Amino acid sequence: xxxxxxxxTIFFVLPAIILxxxxxxxxxxxMFYISTLKWTYIIAPPSFLGLDNYRNMFExxxxxxxxxxxxxxxxxxxxxxxxxxxxxxxxxxLKPRGHRILRILMFTPGLISMSATAMVFFAVLTPPGxxxxxxxxxxxxNENTAxxxxxxxALTSIWFINLWQGVGYTAVLMTARLESIPREIFxxxxxxxxxxxxxxxxxxxxxxxxxxxxxxxxxxxxxxxxGAGLIILLTGGGPGYATTTLGVLVYxxxxxxxxxxxxxxxxxxLFIFGLLGMILIxxxxxxxx
Amino acid sequence: MVSGRKSTGEGIALVPAxxxxxxxxxxxxxxxxxxxxxxxxxxxxxxxxxxxxxxxFSFNNFVEAWNTxxxxxxxxxxxxxxxxxxxxxxxxxxxxxxxxxxxxxxIGAIVERFFxxxxxxxxxxxxxPTLLLSIKLNMYHTLPFFSLFLSATTLPLSVILLAQFMRxxxxxxxxxxxxxxxxxxxxxxxIYLPLTRAGIVLVVILNFLTYWNEYLFSLVLLGYDTxxxxxxxxxxxxxxxxxxxxxxxxxxxxxxxxxxxxxxxxHRKIEGALLAGSIKV
Numbered sequence: 203x204x205x206x207x208x209x210x211t212i213f214f215v216l217p218a219i220i221l222x223x224x225x226x227x228x229x230x231x232x233m234f235y236i237s238t239l240k241w242t243y244i245i246a247p248p249s250f251l252g253l254d255n256y257r258n259m260f261e262x263x264x265x266x267x268x269x270x271x272x273x274x275x276x277x278x279x280x281x282x283x284x285x286x287x288x289x290x291x292x293x294x295x296l297k298p299r300g301h302r303i304l305r306i307l308m309f310t311p312g313l314i315s316m317s318a319t320a321m322v323f324f325a326v327l328t329p330p331g332x333x334x335x336x337x338x339x340x341x342x343x344n345e346n347t348a349x350x351x352x353x354x355x356a357l358t359s360i361w362f363i364n365l366w367q368g369v370g371y372t373a374v375l376m377t378a379r380l381e382s383i384p385r386e387i388f389x390x391x392x393x394x395x396x397x398x399x400x401x402x403x404x405x406x407x408x409x410x411x412x413x414x415x416x417x418x419x420x421x422x423x424x425x426x427x428x429g430a431g432l433i434i435l436l437t438g439g440g441p442g443y444a445t446t447t448l449g450v451l452v453y454x455x456x457x458x459x460x461x462x463x464x465x466x467x468x469x470x471x472l473f474i475f476g477l478l479g480m481i482l483i484x485x486x487x488x489x490x491x
Numbered sequence: 492m493v494s495g496r497k498s499t500g501e502g503i504a505l506v507p508a509x510x511x512x513x514x515x516x517x518x519x520x521x522x523x524x525x526x527x528x529x530x531x532x533x534x535x536x537x538x539x540x541x542x543x544x545x546x547x548f549s550f551n552n553f554v555e556a557w558n559t560x561x562x563x564x565x566x567x568x569x570x571x572x573x574x575x576x577x578x579x580x581x582x583x584x585x586x587x588x589x590x591x592x593x594x595x596x597x598i599g600a601i602v603e604r605f606f607x608x609x610x611x612x613x614x615x616x617x618x619x620p621t622l623l624l625s626i627k628l629n630m631y632h633t634l635p636f637f638s639l640f641l642s643a644t645t646l647p648l649s650v651i652l653l654a655q656f657m658r659x660x661x662x663x664x665x666x667x668x669x670x671x672x673x674x675x676x677x678x679x680x681x682i683y684l685p686l687t688r689a690g691i692v693l694v695v696i697l698n699f700l701t702y703w704n705e706y707l708f709s710l711v712l713l714g715y716d717t718x719x720x721x722x723x724x725x726x727x728x729x730x731x732x733x734x735x736x737x738x739x740x741x742x743x744x745x746x747x748x749x750x751x752x753x754x755x756x757x758h759r760k761i762e763g764a765l766l767a768g769s770i771k772v
Contacts, residue, residue: 210675214590215602218583218646225643226609229617229624236619244626290515293508300513306758307516310523312765313750315704317723321743322522325736330534332525335541370519371765378766398504427615431707435727449615456619457711469616476613 233473237466244462255463265468267443268451271357272475275447276425279364284418287369291376292402305377308370316428320435323363324350350437353444360433360445364425372417379413380406415487422479426472448472530741537736556729556742561717565725566749568634568713572721573702575638577695580649583642584694585687588653589679593665603654609647614640615707622711632719637712641702649694656690657683696757697764703749722746 237255241248259265290308294301311319326332327349337345349359383406391401407414430449433439439446439454446454448468455465521542529537530552531545556562587606591599614621621640622631630636664686665678673681684691706723713719715728726746729739754761 211590211594211598211602214586214675218587218650219602219605221579221583221639221643222606222609222646225621225624225640226612226614226617229614229620230612232620232623233617244623289508290512293505293512296505298505298509304512304516305762307519309762310519313700313754313761314747315706315723315750317704317706317726318743318746321726321729321739322526324730325529325537325740326522326525328734328736330538331736332522332537332541335538339540366518366522369515374762375766378762398508423613427613430615434707452616453618453707462619466619469619473613473616476616477611480611 230473233466233469236462237470239463241462243460248462251463255467259464259467259471264443264446264451265471268446268448268468269471269475271443271445272426272447272449275357275361275364275429276422276479279361279368279425280418280421283365283368283372283421284414287372287417288376288407288414289402290369290373291380292406294373294377295380296398305374309374310370311367312371312374316431317435319363319367320432323359324436327359351441353441356437356441356444360429360436363432363436364429368421368424372421375417376410376414379410383409411487411490415483418483418487419480422483423476426476426479448475526740526743529737530744532737534736552735552737552741553745555735556738556745559738560725560728560742562722562725562742562745564717565720565722566745568719569703569721569723570749572634572638572641572709573699575635576641576645576702577698579638579642580645580698581691581695584646584649584653585684585691586679587646587650588657589683591650591654592657593662603651606647606650609644614644618708618711621708625712632712632714632716634713634719637709640708640712641705645698645701649698652694652697653687653690656687660686692760693764696753696760699753700750700761700765 236248238250238252239248240251240254294305294308314322324331329346329348333349334345334347347355349355387405387409388401391405396404426447427449430447430453433445433447433450434453437445439450449472452465452469452472455461455468525541528542528545531548536543536545587602591603593599594602625631625633625636625640628636660683664682668678668682704723705721709721710724713721713724715724717725723746726742729735729742
């Protein structure tokens with residue numbers, strides 16, 4: 203009586219399914235198709251090419267540099283960010299003095315748009331910016347490194363901005379998750395003489411490991427996809443290909459270099475990279491359980 | 492006595508933790524303070540004394556940012572896009588969530604799985620096809636297309652969160668309404684809508700942040716043209732060969748005003764919304 207019959211269910215869900223399919227499923231399938239076309243720019247007529255885009259891509263330095271940068275970025279960022287966020291999250295869950303103000307501060311980068319974040323760090327890292335200005339005041343005279351403009355420091359700068367943005371926000375999410383653990387568990391452990399350090403790593407970490415896996419995947423996806431926007435705003439992938447990731451390559455080949463086929467082939471690789479990464483993270487978390 | 496001694500020991504053990512967390516908090520706070528202070532300075536003052544308080548509080552930088560890149564128009568465009576996207580999303584997600592939460596048999600579960608698949612699809616990867624779709628539909632560089640796109644990307648999470656809320660509503664309420672002759676749409680409108688209000692607020696706040704802050708698709712689908720660009724696209728236009736950093740940062744502050752307002756009124760709900768949003772992924 204209270205259940206809707208199947209035909210009627212369809213009626214209620216159909217509008218949402220149509221919109222969702224035409225803007226998400228459809229374009230995803232189209233990406234695979236376009237990657238097999240010879241297509242320079244949007245209004246040029248495409249023709250079928252087969253797998254040549256992939257061959258061109260695998261033979262180009264840009265692709266391998268982008269792949270290396272992407273792997274380097276996630277493989278060095280996540281192992282630092284996630285444990286750090288967990289520790290801060292645990293600390294906040296103890297409600298130390300000032301925890302309210304800390305929570306607000308930690309949360310702020312999560313609210314600020316990518317565009318605004320990029321503008322802030324542009325002003326911090328530009329030669330006459332906050333970082334060099336402060337270094338000069340501290341006595342490092344004539345410090346005028348272009349942090350985002352030098353091959354040596356550009357990718358590291360991007361790494362730090364990602365960390366700056368992600369740690370606090372992830373920490374607050376972990377605090378909220380930790381606060382849902384029954385207090386008795388910690389009380390019992392405390393009476394047994396377990397130190398805070400042990401209660402953090404031996405008790406809390408295993409209990410919320412599943413959630414940590416989820417947050418890690420979120421950060422992973424954010425870094426490889428969302429992170430591209432930040433790089434495009436700050437360095438455009440340069441200098442040279444120093445900060446080009448797969449995401450930046452997809453964008454650059456399509457909109458700056460007029461190679462739509464190549465761009466979409468890179469998109470396919472990025473998509474597969476994302477799936478493999480998520481499987482890997484899940485495996486890793488499962489193995490720890 | 493024993494517990495007293497123990498907690499003192501813990502107090503000392505926490506000292507490095509206090510130190511590390513507050514150091515990180517300073518690293519978060521300093522750039523934010525720097526933005527506020529610099530919005531009232533010129534380039535020379537920003538570089539020479541980046542962390543000093545500004546010597547005067549003139550709003551010239553704000554006025555210049557507002558005029559040079561027409562931030563007012565950008566804010567209005569962003570507001571239109573955000574409002575349209577919110578309306579479309581709720582209008583489609585509510586019935587869909589109702590259908591899933593109250594369906595008999597397997598089809599509800601299958602539809603829910605289908606939406607959950609959306610968490611794995613990065614909209615980013617499909618940027619070029621989305622752009623082509625907008626050209627094919629003759630909606631290139633239009634606000635409605637961009638809103639439809641934004642709604643589509645947030646539908647999976649919105650539908651699944653709302654369905655969770657609806658499952659907690661007792662079916663007896665609906666049964667008695669149906670016995671009185673109410674239709675499905677009426678029960679949705681008069682029973683489910685009021686009782687799911689908390690869930691709707693959560694979804695609306697969560698989506699607000701997504702819609703307002705979106706940058707890359709906004710750039711690709713709406714472009715740099717003043718008449719269609721959002722505030723997020725207008726802002727980076729302030730970077731030139733001779734960037735006035737004070738103006739740039741004043742503009743950045745202006746772009747953040749709507750988010751501040753929402754944060755001030757809803758800060759508890761925002762945390763809850765983002766937490767709920769992350770759990771389901």
